[in-house]
Amino acid sequence: MTDQTPPRTHPVRVLLAEDQGMMRGALALLLGMEADIEVVAQVAAGDEIVAAALAHRPDVALLDIELPGLSGLDAAAELRERVPGCRVLILTTFGRPGYLRRAMEAGAAGFLVKDGPVEELAGAVRRVLAGETVVDPALAAAALSAGPSPLTGRECDVLRASADGATVADIAAALHLSESTVRNYLSAAIGKTGTRNRAEALRAARQRGWV
Amino acid sequence: MTDQTPPRTHPVRVLLAEDQGMMRGALALLLGMEADIEVVAQVAAGDEIVAAALAHRPDVALLDIELPGLSGLDAAAELRERVPGCRVLILTTFGRPGYLRRAMEAGAAGFLVKDGPVEELAGAVRRVLAGETVVDPALAAAALSAGPSPLTGRECDVLRASADGATVADIAAALHLSESTVRNYLSAAIGKTGTRNRAEALRAARQRGWV
DNA sequence: CGCCACCCGTGACATTTGTCCTCCCGAACT
DNA sequence: AGTTCGGGAGGACAAATGTCACGGGTGGCG
The missing domain is CATH 1.10.10.10 (Winged helix-like DNA-binding domain superfamily/Winged helix DNA-binding domain)
Structure with missing residues (x-):
């Protein structure tokens, strides 16, 4: 059902989940300009992610965390179950250490902050698809030092x-x-x-x- | 600064102030794709706005509100004094009624929320340059109904x-x-x-x- | 001049919040 | 079997918070 990874046969299929219309549109245009990337679906709410992924079978899901309906992190966990083969790349405003840890626990393959330069984005998508785990090293260190949640x-x-x-x-x-x-x-x-x-x-x- | 065609002599010069790198880059690329718009300066902090405007003399300043250093609203007020002729277009995440009122008091010519579609952006820049005041009508109504602050x-x-x-x-x-x-x-x-x-x-x- | 708005402060009081202790239950682990 | 941990609840108490009435002082303004 899922194709193995030969060199590269068709453009990378990307699902984009982001609530801010302007950001979403801009990112879609940006990624669309890359020759080897195609944005196959855009959603504005967390609870639309899984349905869209099932319908469009993206290779990479680019998810914001703060989303109406369902958090991007929760959506990532659900994607892991229901749409295996779709790698998750978290894209968020806040580089909170805990977000990173929760993203990893949810099975994300990458974690990007919106602060970084735009050039990072397409590269991160490709690296995630290639099986790499994309994380800012400084943030990773902070996440480890924070420890797991003691709260029930x-x-x-x-x-x-x-x-x-x-x-x-x-x-x-x-x-x-x-x-x-x-x-x-x-x-x-x-x-x-x-x-x-x-x-x-x-x-x-x-x-x-x-x- | 060479070609002359009566209505529009040269591309609209835009200053972009936005702290999120990815958003800033995406918007810059987006605006740059328009034939009649040129992004002449990009800054990430509020206290760099005036200096950049003095150096690059933009026609329109596209300002985020939540900025490190100086708020976009305060920067707008300062621009009004020090760089007259530069119109201010506020671009913000939050469509708070009070932000709108404060933006207008600061002399802004337009107020956009990031939720809207990307297509709005270039159009708003052109309309602001043409002397129009660009505001979401629903937001304007809310701002008026809120009234001035009763707080000392x-x-x-x-x-x-x-x-x-x-x-x-x-x-x-x-x-x-x-x-x-x-x-x-x-x-x-x-x-x-x-x-x-x-x-x-x-x-x-x-x-x-x-x- | 009074009048008013704002600033700053007290003291008394009721309510809310935070702490600590007790207890019961069920699940999980040893 | 016992122990630990999480959920849920009650009571008692101290501290923080919110309310009110009251006192100053200043400065602007009709």
Whole structure:
């Protein structure tokens, strides 16, 4: 069903997932200008990725992380299962160490930050297709030093739900928990992040990719 | 600077200020592909904008808002003074109503969100150069409905300083105020925004461009 | 001159938040 | 069998936060 890799028979088929229309369009045009690359699908939401991949069978999926619907990282994990043979290249605004680790756990083949020069992009696509793993060395080091998340699943949920000034009652209602439980989880998260309150805890956890 | 054809004598000279390398490069390539547009300068930081504009005398400055060093909005105001004749087109990720109002107060000639299609971009540059004011109508309505800020200068300062989980003590120390005073200002800001705590107040104020 | 808005500060108070302790349950591992 | 870990919950308590009433001071303006 999937072709092995002889020299190079046809252009690289790329799926592009990016929510910002201007960025998406610009990247598509950019990649399209490369002779050996063809953008076969563009989506703006995370929950459209798998369907599009099944329909267009891309060789490489270029995924943003912050996407409406489904995170690019979650989509990457799902792609790994449902569309094997499609390599995932994460392209994100934030070079958070934790994002990198989560990307790797999700089976991504590469991790690019949008800060870099555009020339990197086409090269990274080709290298990923060739089986290489593309990662910024400095970022890789930072990711290793950060360590894995000490937060439990529920602690994560509660912390996430505490964003934007939600009260304990709000969080409890949203997650169908008792207020006592919410406070306990928040306290645990604050302790594990070594911070002083939810806001700081959330910030720290995000920074380290623990959410 | 040699050919002369009455309506349009030379290509539109564009200055591009955008911190994300990939976005910047992609936009530059994109605009460069238009026959009548020439990107004469690219900068990645807000505090390089004026210098670059003085050096390259662009017709249109395409400015991101979130920039290191100096905000694109502040840069726009400075351009208005030091480089008159250079029209400012704001290009931003967030279509916050308040950003629009502040952009207009800073003398911007146009306001684009990065969500839109890429085709909009070149057209907007041309329309701005022609003297038109380019604004998304829906966004304009939202900006007007939000009204001017009811927050006093100090309330703003305190609210800004409350970001990222800073405690009352932190804010007081940072602004050289008493803790009581900080709490009073926070309370006032919460009241004026119609919210329940600092985090919500800050969020609301940002949303409406009051910070 | 008063009046008003803004600035800065206290003190008292109710509510919320964060901490620590207890307990129960089920799954997993030894 | 026991132990550990995660989820869920309750109570008690201290600290932080938010509210309110009140006092100053300054500067602009009719």
